Amino acid sequence: MVAPGDVVVIDLTFLLESAEKSFRGAPLIVGPQGEDNTVLYGVIRDLLKLRNSAGIGHAITVIGKEANTVSSEGNVRSLVHFLRRFGAAVVYEPTATAAALCKSLASVARWVVTRNRALLQLTSDDFGIILPDAIDGQLEVVTVESLRAGSDIRPDSSTEFLGLDRGRKKSTLHEATGDSASRSAWKSQGASPGRFSCFFTSHEAAARSQRESAIGPSRWHDA
Numbered sequence: 001m002v003a004p005g006d007v008v009v010i011d012l013t014f015l016l017e018s019a020e021k022s023f024r025g026a027p028l029i030v031g032p033q034g035e036d037n038t039v040l041y042g043v044i045r046d047l048l049k050l051r052n053s054a055g056i057g058h059a060i061t062v063i064g065k066e067a068n069t070v071s072s073e074g075n076v077r078s079l080v081h082f083l084r085r086f087g088a089a090v091v092y093e094p095t096a097t098a099a100a101l102c103k104s105l106a107s108v109a110r111w112v113v114t115r116n117r118a119l120l121q122l123t124s125d126d127f128g129i130i131l132p133d134a135i136d137g138q139l140e141v142v143t144v145e146s147l148r149a150g151s152d153i154r155p156d157s158s159t160e161f162l163g164l165d166r167g168r169k170k171s172t173l174h175e176a177t178g179d180s181a182s183r184s185a186w187k188s189q190g191a192s193p194g195r196f197s198c199f200f201t202s203h204e205a206a207a208r209s210q211r212e213s214a215i216g217p218s219r220w221h222d223a
Contacts, residue, residue, distance in 0.1 A: 001141060002111060003132075007058045009105045010050070011098045011114035014132065015043045016063075016079070040074040040082060050113065054139060056131060060089045060105055064098030123147060198204035 019042030027036040051117060061083055067076045076094075083090045091101050099119055102112050106122050113130045120129055120142060125195065129142040 001139070002057075004055075004057055006056075006110035007060065007108060008130075009052070009060045009102050009109045009112040009120075010047070010055045010056075011102055011112065012043065012047075012061055012063050012079070012113055012118060013070060013098050014065045014115040014134075015046050015050075016067055016075070018046060018134075019043045020071050020075075036074075037078065039071060040078045043079055044082065049137075050132070053137075054113070056113075060091060060109065062098050062101045063090070063092040064096050064097055065094050066100050068094065091180045120147075168199070173211070 016039070019039045022042055023038045027038055029037045029041050031037050047061075051059070062078060062213070063076065076092075080090055080092045091105070093101060099116055102114065102116075102119055103122060106112070106127050109127065110126050111130055111131065112119055112122070115132060117131070123142055123144060124142055128144075129144060131140040132138070133140065141221055161179065
């Protein structure tokens with residue numbers, strides 16, 4: 001599904017929501033200071049499952065303002081802190097939507113994993129959408145080819161398609177996102193598209209460093 005060199009943006013909103021619903025507020029995993037790490041455990045567990053099922057080796061995790069509507073502020077802070085200590089690339093901006101952040105990163109990634117179907121509007125020859133099913137977790141891959149084959153519409157008409165398909169007034173990404181806020185988010189965190197890179201283990205990061213020393217920067221760093 002995901003090629004070895006592909007960069008994947010992961011909208012963590014659906015993982016936070018799923019973990020909250022799964023554990024129903026029960027404090028099952030408590031730290032030495034009494035901190036409740038149950039939701040954190042659920043998100044990281046499901047993130048690693050996603051990594052394995054989709055074959056993700058490079059990722060940028062995104063957390064926007066929706067996170068505080070599906071989870072608590074404490075759980076969101078714990079997740080951001082854990083991911084940064086883990087060495088993952090994290091873009092967290094509580095004043096911007098996750099859709100805005102994903103849109104800003106689309107030019108430096110190949111895929112986005114999300115349950116926000118509005119992001120189907122970003123589908124292009126160089127950017128696809130992976131939609132995890134809310135029930136069984138199966139992954140629906142949306143590309144230019146699948147849109148054409150499945151709906152007989154142009155990808156640039158997906159806004160109209162979504163509006164008709166969902167039976168409500170169509171919305172655009174510009175209504176749901178704030179480009180200036182989202183771009184300033186990752187810039188303020190010392191990040192730029194060319195510097196985003198996430199390997200899920202230090203072993204993989206070391207291996208990549210050795211490869212680049214031998215053959216030079218990858219296409220990802222040249223993006």
